[in-house]
Amino acid sequence: MAVKLKSLAGVQSQTVSLTTDLKLRIEEDILSGKLRQGEKLVEQAICDEYEVSRTPVREALSQLGAEGLVESIPNRGCFVVGISDSEMQDIFTLRKIYEVQATRWAIERITDEEMEELEENFEFMEFYTMKEDVDKMLNINASFHKMIYRASHNRMLEQMLSSYQLYVKYAPKYIDDDSAYLDELLKEHRAIYQAFLDKDPEAGAKAMAIHMDKSLSRHR
Amino acid sequence: MAVKLKSLAGVQSQTVSLTTDLKLRIEEDILSGKLRQGEKLVEQAICDEYEVSRTPVREALSQLGAEGLVESIPNRGCFVVGISDSEMQDIFTLRKIYEVQATRWAIERITDEEMEELEENFEFMEFYTMKEDVDKMLNINASFHKMIYRASHNRMLEQMLSSYQLYVKYAPKYIDDDSAYLDELLKEHRAIYQAFLDKDPEAGAKAMAIHMDKSLSRHR
DNA sequence: AATGATGACTTTGTATACAATTATACAATC
DNA sequence: GATTGTATAATTGTATACAAAGTCATCATT
Numbered sequence: 001m002a003v004k005l006k007s008l009a010g011v012q013s014q015t016v017s018l019t020t021d022l023k024l025r026i027e028e029d030i031l032s033g034k035l036r037q038g039e040k041l042v043e044q045a046i047c048d049e050y051e052v053s054r055t056p057v058r059e060a061l062s063q064l065g066a067e068g069l070v071e072s073i074p075n076r077g078c079f080v081v082g083i084s085d086s087e088m089q090d091i092f093t094l095r096k097i098y099e100v101q102a103t104r105w106a107i108e109r110i111t112d113e114e115m116e117e118l119e120e121n122f123e124f125m126e127f128y129t130m131k132e133d134v135d136k137m138l139n140i141n142a143s144f145h146k147m148i149y150r151a152s153h154n155r156m157l158e159q160m161l162s163s164y165q166l167y168v169k170y171a172p173k174y175i176d177d178d179s180a181y182l183d184e185l186l187k188e189h190r191a192i193y194q195a196f197l198d199k200d201p202e203a204g205a206k207a208m209a210i211h212m213d214k215s216l217s218r219h220r
Numbered sequence: 221m222a223v224k225l226k227s228l229a230g231v232q233s234q235t236v237s238l239t240t241d242l243k244l245r246i247e248e249d250i251l252s253g254k255l256r257q258g259e260k261l262v263e264q265a266i267c268d269e270y271e272v273s274r275t276p277v278r279e280a281l282s283q284l285g286a287e288g289l290v291e292s293i294p295n296r297g298c299f300v301v302g303i304s305d306s307e308m309q310d311i312f313t314l315r316k317i318y319e320v321q322a323t324r325w326a327i328e329r330i331t332d333e334e335m336e337e338l339e340e341n342f343e344f345m346e347f348y349t350m351k352e353d354v355d356k357m358l359n360i361n362a363s364f365h366k367m368i369y370r371a372s373h374n375r376m377l378e379q380m381l382s383s384y385q386l387y388v389k390y391a392p393k394y395i396d397d398d399s400a401y402l403d404e405l406l407k408e409h410r411a412i413y414q415a416f417l418d419k420d421p422e423a424g425a426k427a428m429a430i431h432m433d434k435s436l437s438r439h440r
Numbered sequence: 441a442a443t444g445a446t447g448a449c450t451t452t453g454t455a456t457a458c459a460a461t462t463a464t465a466c467a468a469t470c
Numbered sequence: 471g472a473t474t475g476t477a478t479a480a481t482t483g484t485a486t487a488c489a490a491a492g493t494c495a496t497c498a499t500t
């Protein structure tokens with residue numbers, strides 16, 4: 001009824017529904033480019049590949065359809081909806097706009113508890129910058145943003161920005177100097193974090209806008 | 221396998237999948253407030269109500285979950301996610317931001333064909349303002365916006381703005397004078413349409429921002 | 441009375457069977 | 471040779487059966 005994900009050594013294995021698991025896998029296959037634009041997703045083929053029945057496959061595809069990653073044509077099947085370069089460009093613009101608004105609201109609405117988490121996150125970020133651990137930094141960066149989404153106290157915004165993060169995650173990134181990259185990232189985040197300390201929404205919005213612009217420039 | 225919707229006199233009946241049909245019905249029940257915040261949606265109960273099997277019910281709920289209208293807790297079921305007044309307030313803000321961006325892009329990217337459709341739509345609007353037909357106007361208004369979404373040539377943006385329209389559709393609106401309302405609406409649209417004629421994205425963005433602010437003020 | 445174990449019942453998760461639709465191959469017609 | 475019609479296979483849509491998890495009332499124990 002549920003599947004145990006391959007667990008990392010010593011790490012407790014997670015149990016999720018087949019549907020959820022499948023959805024994540026297919027999502028990754030689409031965003032990573034393994035599945036091409038327009039490609040048809042035949043249910044039985046997915047069943048065979050992942051050794052599950054059609055029910056969870058259909059539910060996963062159904063959800064992906066609602067999210068727009070896949071287009072479902074009645075009685076004909078599901079087709080991969082790809083993202084062109086120009087659409088990816090647009091996504092960065094759309095993301096920036098909402099990241100800025102989320103920051104504004106987050107600074108106005110953040111709770112003490114959330115503020116503590118943000119502080120902790122920022123300290124981790126300083127630590128991993130020193131350690132020059134890029135992978136860890138990418139994770140911390142992602143959760144920094146997620147905390148802001150959370151602190152904006154708007155489910156819808158949180159959901160949309162989270163899905164943007166997915167897209168951005170798979171967009172190719174060009175970095176020639178890890179150390180310089182980490183320093184830049186830390187500096188940009190510091191400006192945002194400072195706005196939270198100062199409780200200055202507009203300063204935060206501005207700092208986030210800059211962060212987003214720099215982020216875009218690192219992606220091409 | 222599919223259901224024939226009740227057809228209006230003389231109008232050709234439409235055939236959609238049970239899943240799609242169910243999804244629309246449940247969506248409406250949630251947004252109209254028939255289903256309350258936190259209420260549990262028991263699959264079998266929905267099956268009984270609409271006389272279908274669990275499969276399409278589960279798929280409809282699955283999609284609504286992906287869209288954020290219901291929350292699905294593993295092995296426990298689906299629960300209605302309501303929208304509080306403050307969230308509704310936020311939705312208007314978020315919508316405004318993207319409507320403005322959509323207008324900007326639409327003016328830059330609109331095709332000749334789309335421009336003709338927009339022109340036609342605007343003429344309809346003038347016509348129904350004269351006729352003082354509020355219902356027709358609301359439909360025309362909705363499709364005016366949809367055309368802009370389309371002309372922005374960004375699927376994602378189009379999809380998000382369409383779902384905002386759904387929310388707004390069910391938000392209570394306060395109008396005391398139909399005629400004055402229609403005149404206002406026409407005037408606001410004229411300003412936007414004029415920006416399309418002038419191919420002036422910033423004027424369009426401004427006009428749309430004003431339209432959104434007025435729209436908000438009519439909702440309270 | 442409060443707590444916690446037990447078990448029947450309900451509900452969800454998944455697999456599978458069947459029905460309806462669409463895609464494909466191939467023959468008949470022009 | 472292109473086009474249309476038709477039979478067959480492949481695929482999607484829906485219903486149902488079974489497995490697993492959760493819910494809840496009951497009752498014994500403290």
